[in-house]
Amino acid sequence: MTVPTPSMLQHFHILTLTHRNAKLKEIGELVTAFEGGDGLHERLAQLRDRGMVNEIFYSSTCNRILLLFTTDQKVDDVFKSSLLPFPAAGLTRLKHLSGLRAIRHLYEVAGSIDSLVVGERQILGQLRESQERCWKWGLIGDDLRIICNQAVLAAKDIYANTRIGEKSVSVVSLSMQQLQRYAPSRKARILLVGAGQTNLLVTKFLRKQGYANVTIANRTVKRAEQLVSGFENGRALSLGELSDYRDGFDVLFVCTAAAHATITPELFGSLLAGESPKDKIVVDLGVPADVAESTIARYEFTYIAIEHLRALAEENMDFRRREVDLAHEIIERHLVETETLYQTRLIERAMVEVPGQIKAIRHNAVNKVFRKELEDLDPQARELMDRMLQYMEKRCIGIPMQAAREAVLSPRPAAPQRKSTAEAIS
Numbered sequence: 001m002t003v004p005t006p007s008m009l010q011h012f013h014i015l016t017l018t019h020r021n022a023k024l025k026e027i028g029e030l031v032t033a034f035e036g037g038d039g040l041h042e043r044l045a046q047l048r049d050r051g052m053v054n055e056i057f058y059s060s061t062c063n064r065i066l067l068l069f070t071t072d073q074k075v076d077d078v079f080k081s082s083l084l085p086f087p088a089a090g091l092t093r094l095k096h097l098s099g100l101r102a103i104r105h106l107y108e109v110a111g112s113i114d115s116l117v118v119g120e121r122q123i124l125g126q127l128r129e130s131q132e133r134c135w136k137w138g139l140i141g142d143d144l145r146i147i148c149n150q151a152v153l154a155a156k157d158i159y160a161n162t163r164i165g166e167k168s169v170s171v172v173s174l175s176m177q178q179l180q181r182y183a184p185s186r187k188a189r190i191l192l193v194g195a196g197q198t199n200l201l202v203t204k205f206l207r208k209q210g211y212a213n214v215t216i217a218n219r220t221v222k223r224a225e226q227l228v229s230g231f232e233n234g235r236a237l238s239l240g241e242l243s244d245y246r247d248g249f250d251v252l253f254v255c256t257a258a259a260h261a262t263i264t265p266e267l268f269g270s271l272l273a274g275e276s277p278k279d280k281i282v283v284d285l286g287v288p289a290d291v292a293e294s295t296i297a298r299y300e301f302t303y304i305a306i307e308h309l310r311a312l313a314e315e316n317m318d319f320r321r322r323e324v325d326l327a328h329e330i331i332e333r334h335l336v337e338t339e340t341l342y343q344t345r346l347i348e349r350a351m352v353e354v355p356g357q358i359k360a361i362r363h364n365a366v367n368k369v370f371r372k373e374l375e376d377l378d379p380q381a382r383e384l385m386d387r388m389l390q391y392m393e394k395r396c397i398g399i400p401m402q403a404a405r406e407a408v409l410s411p412r413p414a415a416p417q418r419k420s421t422a423e424a425i426s
Contacts, residue, residue, distance in 0.1 A: 167316035261292035
């Protein structure tokens with residue numbers, strides 16, 4: 001029997017477009033074009049039914065689109081144009097990987113090495129959801145099941161044995177970490193100015209930390225009401241009402257889309273409602289800064305600025321990047337294990353008919369070749385013979401499988417070293 005070789009992995013392919021070679025807006029447009037509303041299942045199934053792919057796995061995020069599939073066809077521009085309903089410009093930038101390179105890339109994605117934010121664990125969850133969906137649709141068979149499961153194991157190994165996910169690189173998360181250094185009470189009065197995406201994330205952290213007294217002021221009150229819902233003592237205001245706000249605050253988060261500073265000395269003094277500024281914490285997440293420099297100069301308060309948070313985020317990202325080399329070593333080890341696992345699986349597939357063939361040989365021997373001789377035996381002898389044949393059948397079924405596995409798993413002997421001429425003569 002021929003032992004499978006790594007070349008048998010060459011029918012694995014990946015087509016991908018990522019943040020590395022396209023703008024996020026372009027990726028979003030391609031995702032929309034491919035998914036086509038609720039037509040993703042039908043489109044993927046058509047690719048399989050047309051014989052273009054044998055198995056297929058599809059996943060998309062805000063910064064990548066990825067198609068992992070198996071096929072024996074040549075994956076060239078003609079193949080890609082018939083596979084994907086993308087504009088020509090999108091097709092030319094699609095990155096094509098095959099064999100171990102494709103599998104390595106999948107492991108790098110799962111382990112967040114290839115992410116826009118290195119160490120971002122959410123990507124693994126997104127890949128697992130995509131795998132479950134494609135499996136449910138009947139698009140994933142034995143080949144992609146093995147590879148996708150191994151990708152999950154490789155990612156978990158990376159997260160468990162490197163520090164790639166440590167040290168937050170999210171500005172909002174870092175702002176909350178900085179806030180906790182000052183240990184504000186869970187009963188603290190929290191005032192948010194602005195209700196955009198950044199402050200939406202802030203409210204999620206505040207809920208998780210158990211804060212209840214939250215007031216949100218925004219240009220549109222309806223948006224503020226959406227963000228403040230769920231807080232025990234939540235209140236929504238318009239920005240126009242902010243100058244009349246007299247309930248004070250302990251922590252102020254501010255992040256607006258304004259081109260000029262929102263928190264002027266006059267407004268800040270009004271928001272203090274007669275209280276001392278010394279114990280106040282202000283978290284400014286605006287770009288440009290929402291707290292005027294004149295406000296910082298006039299009042300003495302704890303100021304957490306976005307520039308400091310950005311510098312800290314970049315420092316933490318550098319730390320994560322230094323863990324990438326170790327993560328790559330883990331991936332290489334898993335690639336070796338994947339080759340062995342896949343080779344073993346190919347042998348199991350090839351051996352699936354062996355039990356039936358052995359049973360057929362036994363049946364032929366008993367009922368044709370040695371039928372007359374067996375008829376001459378007494379019942380006890382025939383029963384003994386039947387038990388012996390059953391025993392040998394069961395034992396023989398396992399022998400070739402075990403031998404094949406040992407052939408794959410055992411290390412290859414080193415090539416013998418050639419003797420020198422002097423050694424050969426002696």
